[in-house]
Amino acid sequence: MKDRTSKGVPIQRQLMRAMLLTSGLALGLTCTAFFIYEYVTFRQTLKSQLMTLAEIIAANSTAALAFDSAVDAEETLVALRTNRHIVAACLYDKKGKLFAHYPEAMSARQFPSGPGAHAYAFKNGYLEGFQPVVQGRTQLGSLYLKSDMGAMYERFIRYSLIVGLVIGISLWFVFLLSRRFQRTISQPILALAQTATLVSQEHTYTVRATKYQEDEVGLLTDAFNQMLSQIEGQNTEIRLWTHQLEERIRERTQELEQTNAAMTMVNAKLLKSNRDLEQFAYVASHDLREPLRKIQLFSQLAESKADDPVLIRQYNGKIFASAERMAALIKSVLNYSRLSNANDPFYPVDLQEVMEQVKTDFELVIQEKKAHITATDLPVIPGIPLQLNQLLSNLIGNALKFCNQSPRITVTATVMTGSAMELSVELPTRKNYVQLAVADNGIGFDAQYAEKIFTIFQRLHPQKDFQGTGIGLALCKKIVENHGGKITVTSQVGKGTSFFVYLPMDVPDSSTHSLHERLQTEGGDKAVL
Structure with missing residues (x-):
């Protein structure tokens, strides 16, 4: 058999x-x-x-x-x-x-x-x-x-x-025709050809040709399978080396990316520190030196007029006023420095309640100047309560100060997407923002100074006309930047001023975790000062 x-x-x-x-x-x-x-x-x-x-x-x-x-x-x-x-x-x-x-x-x-x-x-x-x-x-x-x-x-x-x-x-006709064209040798050769085609097209060397008979076709099948085994072994070694090389490249790439990211952050901090140092040097050489010179001058005059009590009282008053001026400048510099290094957690802040507190703080000034402040339907946003209070306080304080008539101040809020805002605002378009508009009927200023007023210790009016240190709007800008937003201004001389503050409705990436923890521990209560 x-x-x-x-x-x-x-x-x-x-x-x-x-x-x-x-x-x-x-x-x-x-x-x-x-x-x-x-x-x-x-x-x-x-x-x-x-x-x-x-x-x-x-x-x-x-x-x-x-x-x-x-x-x-x-x-x-x-x-x-x-x-x-x-x-x-x-x-x-x-x-x-x-x-x-x-x-x-x-x-x-x-x-x-x-x-x-x-x-x-x-x-x-x-x-x-x-x-x-x-x-x-x-x-x-x-x-x-x-x-x-x-x-x-x-x-x-x-x-x-x-x-x-x-x-x-x-199919019935196909069945009849197939019986007339069968050959004994066809199947082994076709099988070998199909295997060779599969290897050529898919480049897979794990398949093997089926051996049907112990004849010349069988010997050819054995040789073909042996060749596939050798190629498969070589490919396995190549894939192993390739995988190891890719792993090394990936590790080196990650190390380079981490190093570049760290260097970028360090460079950004250095540039910011250099700008802060330049501004502080300017303040130290100009604004802080001015009251110091007055103190020295009036001290010398008081010493030379020691026998005149009236002049000495006048000179002492000048010295005291200069000292107060210097103290206010130093306090403003410290406040600005604290904002530059702030890393406070974010809370849900009700801007309407913050506005009511600001109006309470300025109650005497509002009554004295017969001012009228309108602010309704301000939203709740994530932020640093103390800084947002200081932001609105500075803006309302400026509106009350720089006005020669009964102040009329309007605060409105508009929610908008980043893509709907003006291109000049230059904020990420993937976020939603609230636009706070603070408009007044004050003395205004020339539009060419719109950027200058946000620089530390920059003033557009003499000290004798309007008291102040010239840092209030610089603080406002720093507070808005701490919240990932932007502040702009439009004004005309004698026709009032409008400040536009854009604040994100979402928490900045660096503060998301802190706000989440606050919401978990405090039940999501709204935060105000």
Whole structure:
């Protein structure tokens, strides 16, 4: 008895299977393409037919809409029952109200609430669309038609029966032909060729060719498989080295990225420190030196006039005023320095309550100057309560100070997206912001100084006219920057000033964790001073 394995699988069965599968696949693809073509063509035809029907019904409905005759409109729509695939239809008058519908058994709520655009579309197994009812150039209303897909389904059932019959007959003929073209040597060679093709196309060397017989083809199969084994081993070594190299490159890249990020942060801090030092040097050499010179001058004058008590009191008063001026300047520098190094946690801050506190703080000044302050519907935003209080206090204080008449101050809030804001604001567009506008009717200033007023110790008016250190608006700018926002100003001489403060409605990335912890521990209460 001979070993069946050495002979392999009978060639008849293998060739028959291959031919049947190939023929079946070809027939299947052909039928699939046919069905797709019929599906697309039928949808186009159905849409064209429904559009034509809609045009006819719309043309027959002009009189009913023109004379407001719902009965005539109903009779026109009833004619659609001759088309068993029309499941719903209705007419809308020129105001968009339902005028007549078909069939009568359907509720008005089952129809669209109003007419849509002139278009037809397939939706939920139906074809529906709107057709304008036009007389001349006047649109009297709109027609809505809805058709089912029954005709297409019926046609596909017939085609399926025909396709099944054709495929069955074709496969039977293939079976008969395959029995006439079988060869004993074909299967091993085809198997070896298929394996070689798979390796060539997919570059996979784990597959092996099947050995069917102990003959020349079997020896060729053994040699081919041995070659695949050698290539597979080499590829494994190459992949291992490649993986190790990629890991090393990835590690070095991460190290470089971390180093670059650290250097960028250090450079930014150094640049900021240099700017702060430059400003402080300017203050020390100008603003702080001015009261110091006065103290020295009046001290020398008082010493030279020791025998004149009246002059000595005057000089002492000048010295005291200069000392107070220097103390105020030093205090302002310290406040500015604290803001530069601030790392306070963020809380939900009710700006309306903060505004009420600011008005309470300035109550005496408001009464003295007969000022009127309007601020309503200010939102709750994440922020540092003390700094936001200081921000509004400085802006309201400036508005009260720089006004030669009864101050009229308005504070409004507008929520806007980053993309909706002006390009000059230069803030990230992925966030939402609140715009606080503080407008007054004060003395104003020339627009060319709009940037200068936010510089530390920069003043537009003499000290004798308006008291102050010249740091208030610099503090405002620093506070807004601490919150990830921006402050701008518009003004005209004698026509008042408007400050625009843009603050994020979301917590800055560096403060998200702190705010989350505060909300967890305090129950999310709003924070004010």
